[in-house]
Amino acid sequence: MRIFWLLFSYEWRHFRAAKGLVLLCALLLLTGLYGIYYGTTEIERQRQHLTTLPELTRRNVEELKVKFPGPADAGDIGYYHTTYAVHHPDAWAALSLGQRDVNPYYVKLRLLGLQNQLYATDNTNPMKVLSGNFDLAFVLVYLFPLLIIALSFNLLSSEREEGILTLLLAQPVSSGVVVGAKLAFRLAVVLGLAWLLSVVGMLWAQVPLDGRMVTWLGLSTLYCLFWFGVALIITALQRTSAFNAVTLLGVWLLLVVLVPSLLNLGVAAARPVPQGIELTIKQREEIHAGWDRPKTQTMNRFFALYPQWRDTATIRERFVWRWYYAFQHLGDLAVAKQAAAYANGLQQRYDLVEKLNLLSPAINAQSSLNALAGTDLPTHLKFQRSATAYHDALRAFYYPFLFRKVEFTHADYAQEPTHTFTSQPELDTALRGLGKLLLSVGGVFAAGLLLLRARPINPR
Amino acid sequence: MNYILEARDLRKEYPNKLALQGLNLQIEPGEVFCLLGQNGAGKSTTINLFLGFIAPTSGAAFVNGLEVALNPLKIKEHLAYIPENVMLYPHLTGLENLALFSSLAGFKYKEAELLDYLHHAGLPAEAVRRRVGTYSKGMRQKVGIAIAVAKHAKVLLLDEPTSGLDPKASNEFSQLLTQLSAEGTAVLMATHDIFRAKEVGTRVGIMREGELVDVRPTAALNAQELEQLYLTYMHN
Numbered sequence: 001m002r003i004f005w006l007l008f009s010y011e012w013r014h015f016r017a018a019k020g021l022v023l024l025c026a027l028l029l030l031t032g033l034y035g036i037y038y039g040t041t042e043i044e045r046q047r048q049h050l051t052t053l054p055e056l057t058r059r060n061v062e063e064l065k066v067k068f069p070g071p072a073d074a075g076d077i078g079y080y081h082t083t084y085a086v087h088h089p090d091a092w093a094a095l096s097l098g099q100r101d102v103n104p105y106y107v108k109l110r111l112l113g114l115q116n117q118l119y120a121t122d123n124t125n126p127m128k129v130l131s132g133n134f135d136l137a138f139v140l141v142y143l144f145p146l147l148i149i150a151l152s153f154n155l156l157s158s159e160r161e162e163g164i165l166t167l168l169l170a171q172p173v174s175s176g177v178v179v180g181a182k183l184a185f186r187l188a189v190v191l192g193l194a195w196l197l198s199v200v201g202m203l204w205a206q207v208p209l210d211g212r213m214v215t216w217l218g219l220s221t222l223y224c225l226f227w228f229g230v231a232l233i234i235t236a237l238q239r240t241s242a243f244n245a246v247t248l249l250g251v252w253l254l255l256v257v258l259v260p261s262l263l264n265l266g267v268a269a270a271r272p273v274p275q276g277i278e279l280t281i282k283q284r285e286e287i288h289a290g291w292d293r294p295k296t297q298t299m300n301r302f303f304a305l306y307p308q309w310r311d312t313a314t315i316r317e318r319f320v321w322r323w324y325y326a327f328q329h330l331g332d333l334a335v336a337k338q339a340a341a342y343a344n345g346l347q348q349r350y351d352l353v354e355k356l357n358l359l360s361p362a363i364n365a366q367s368s369l370n371a372l373a374g375t376d377l378p379t380h381l382k383f384q385r386s387a388t389a390y391h392d393a394l395r396a397f398y399y400p401f402l403f404r405k406v407e408f409t410h411a412d413y414a415q416e417p418t419h420t421f422t423s424q425p426e427l428d429t430a431l432r433g434l435g436k437l438l439l440s441v442g443g444v445f446a447a448g449l450l451l452l453r454a455r456p457i458n459p460r
Numbered sequence: 461m462n463y464i465l466e467a468r469d470l471r472k473e474y475p476n477k478l479a480l481q482g483l484n485l486q487i488e489p490g491e492v493f494c495l496l497g498q499n500g501a502g503k504s505t506t507i508n509l510f511l512g513f514i515a516p517t518s519g520a521a522f523v524n525g526l527e528v529a530l531n532p533l534k535i536k537e538h539l540a541y542i543p544e545n546v547m548l549y550p551h552l553t554g555l556e557n558l559a560l561f562s563s564l565a566g567f568k569y570k571e572a573e574l575l576d577y578l579h580h581a582g583l584p585a586e587a588v589r590r591r592v593g594t595y596s597k598g599m600r601q602k603v604g605i606a607i608a609v610a611k612h613a614k615v616l617l618l619d620e621p622t623s624g625l626d627p628k629a630s631n632e633f634s635q636l637l638t639q640l641s642a643e644g645t646a647v648l649m650a651t652h653d654i655f656r657a658k659e660v661g662t663r664v665g666i667m668r669e670g671e672l673v674d675v676r677p678t679a680a681l682n683a684q685e686l687e688q689l690y691l692t693y694m695h696n
Contacts, residue, residue, distance in 0.1 A: 014549065
C-alpha cells in the first residue's frame with residue numbers, strides 16, 4: 001500500500017504539471033456549473049409559467065361572470081371556461097430535464113372532447129430540441145467520458161513512449177500497482193468533479209434530503225467507473241497513445257452516439273406506434289359527424305354508457321348543450337382504442353429500450369437519471385392519465401347541470417374540480433439502472449484485468 | 461557456488477527471430493561481466509530477461525538464487541538498472557526523481573543524502589533542483605547512476621550506461637563501478653566499448669546472433685587482443 005500511495009501522490013504532481021489537463025478539468029467544472037444553471041433556470045421558468053395558470057383561470061372566471069352576470073346555462077360555461085391540468089416538476093428535474101422540454105407540462109382543458117386537447121400542445125422550436133438539454137445529466141453522461149478519455153488514454157503508454165517505464169518497472173513495483181495507482185488518481189479527480197457538481201446541483205436545485213441523493217451519486221460513480229474500465233481494457237492492449245486515443249474516442253462515439261441512434265431506429269421499427277395526429281384527426285371527424293347524426297342515435301349511444309342520465313327530457317330543440325357534449329365525449333370514445341394503443345406503444349418502446357440499454361451504459365445512465373428526477377416517459381404518461389382523470393372529473397361536475405338543467409351560478413365556479421400532478425421518481429427504474437451499470441462495470445474491469453494478466457506490461 | 465546472476469539454457473524466440481539461444485552464464489558477487497556484441501546480438505535481451513521485462517521461451521534466469529519468472533518483484537530488490545538512455549519525469553527535478561525512485565525501491569533518504577548521491581554521480585550542484593526536462597542526456601544518465609547506486613543493489617544491470625557521457629564522466633563512472641565491484645556488487649554490462657570493457661570488466665563475453673560465443677577473463681588479454689578477438693568473431 002505504501003508504494004500505491006507514493007505513486008498516487010506523485011500522480012498529483014504529474015497532473016499539476018500537465019497544464020492542459022488542469023485546464024480541461026476547470027473547463028468541465030464550468031460546463032457542469034452551466035449545466036446546473038441551465039437546468040435550474042429551465043425548471044424555474046416552467047414553475048413560473050405554471051404559477052401563472054391559476055391566475056389565467058381566475059381571469060377567465062371573472063370574464064365569464066361579466067359575460068353571464070346571472071345564473072347561466074352550464075353548457076355555455078363549459079364551452080368558454082378554460083382550466084389547466086398541470087404537471088409540477090420535482091426539484092430533481094433541474095438536474096436531469098429529461099423529456100420535460102418536449103412533452104407538455106400543462107394541458108389547457110375545456111369540457112370539449114379530450115383527445116385533441118391532450119395533444120394540442122404549444123409548438124416547440126425544433127432547433128432547440130435538436131440541440132437537447134444542457135443540464136447536469138448531459139454533462140455527466142456525455143462529457144465526463146471525454147474527460148476520462150483525456151485523462152486515461154496514455155495511462156501507461158506515455159511513460160512507455162518517454163522511456164520512463166523501464167526505470168519505473170525496474171523497481172520492486174508491480175505493474176498492477178502502477179496501473180492501479182494511476183487509475184485511482186484519475187478516478188479521484190473525475191469523481192471529485194462529478195460529486196462536487198452533483199452536490200452543488202442538489203443544493204442549487206434544493207432537492208429534498210432523501211435516498212435519491214445516494215442513488216444519483218451511485219449512478220454517477222458507476223458510470224464513470226465504466227469508462228475507466230474501458231480505459232483499462234485499452235491500456236491492457238499496450239498500444240501507442242495515438243491508438244488508445246482514437247480507439248477510446250471510437251468507443252465513445254459507438255456507445256454514446258451510434259448505439260443510441262441504432263437502438264432508436266430498431267425500437268421504432270420493432271414497436272410501431274400510431275401517429276398522434278391520426279388519432280386527433282379521427283376524433284375530429286367523429287365529432288364533426290356528430291352534428292349530422294340523428295340526435296336520438298347519439299343520445300342512445302351516450303345513455304348506454306351513462307344510464308343515470310337516461311331519464312332526462314327528449315331533445316327536440318335544434319341545439320342543446322347536453323347533446324353537444326355527448327357527441328364530444330363519444331368522439332373521445334371512438335378513438336379510445338387508438339389512444340390506448342398510442343400510450344401503450346410509447347410505453348412498450350420505453351420498456352424495450354430499458355431491456356436493451358445494457359448495450360449502451362450512456363442510455364442506461366441517462367434514463368436512470370431521468371427516472372430518478374421524474375422526467376422520463378412513464379412519468380409523462382402518468383401525467384396524461386391524471387389529466388384524463390381530471391377531464392372525467394370535470395364532466396362529472398358539469399353533467400348534473402347539463403342533464404338536470406340546473407342553472408350555473410357564480411358560486412358554482414368555486415366548486416369546480418382543480419388539478420395538480422407532481423412528478424414522482426421512478427425509483428425501480430433507477431435502481432435497475434444502477435444494477436445494470438454495476439454489471440457493465442464488472443464486465444469491463446474483468447475484461448481489463450484478464451487482459452493485463454494474459455499480457456503482463458512490457459515497459460518497452 | 462552461489463551465483464548472484466545465473467542463466468540456465470536461457471532462450472528467447474520471437475515469431476521471426478531467435479533473440480537468444482541457450483544462454484548459460486554465471487556471475488559471482490563482485491564480478492563485472494561485460495557483454496560485447498553488435499546491435500541485435502542479444503545483449504539487451506539478456507538484460508531484459510534478468511529484469512523480468514520479457515518472459516523466456518525456455519530455460520530460466522536466476523537472481524540471487526531466485527528464479528526471475530517466479531519472483532518478478534523480489535528479484536528487483538536485488539537489481540539496479542541503468543538503460544542506455546535514462547528517461548526521467550521531465551517536470552520533476554533531478555533531486556525529486558531520485559527521491560521518487562529511491563522511495564519506490566524502499567529507501568527513505570534525507571535530502572542531504574540524496575544530494576550526496578547526485579554529487580557522487582557527477583551531477584553539477586546547480587542542476588539538482590532544475591527540472592529534468594532541461595537536462596542533457598549525460599545529466600540524465602548521471603541521475604540514473606545515482607538512482608542505481610542509492611538502491612544498494614547486489615547486482616547492477618547496465619545497458620550501454622556510458623552512452624552520452626563525456627570522457628571525464630565515463631572515466632568517473634568506471635571508477636565507481638570498480639568501487640562497487642570491490643564492495644561485492646556484481647555487474648552485468650552490455651556495451652560496444654571494448655576499451656571500457658577491458659578497463660572495468662572481470663570477464664568479457666562476446667555475443668553473436670543470440671549466442672554467447674566466447675568468454676574470457678580480461679586479465680588474460682590486453683585491449684588490442686580483446687579488440688582483435690571481437691573483430692574476428694564479428695567478421696566470421
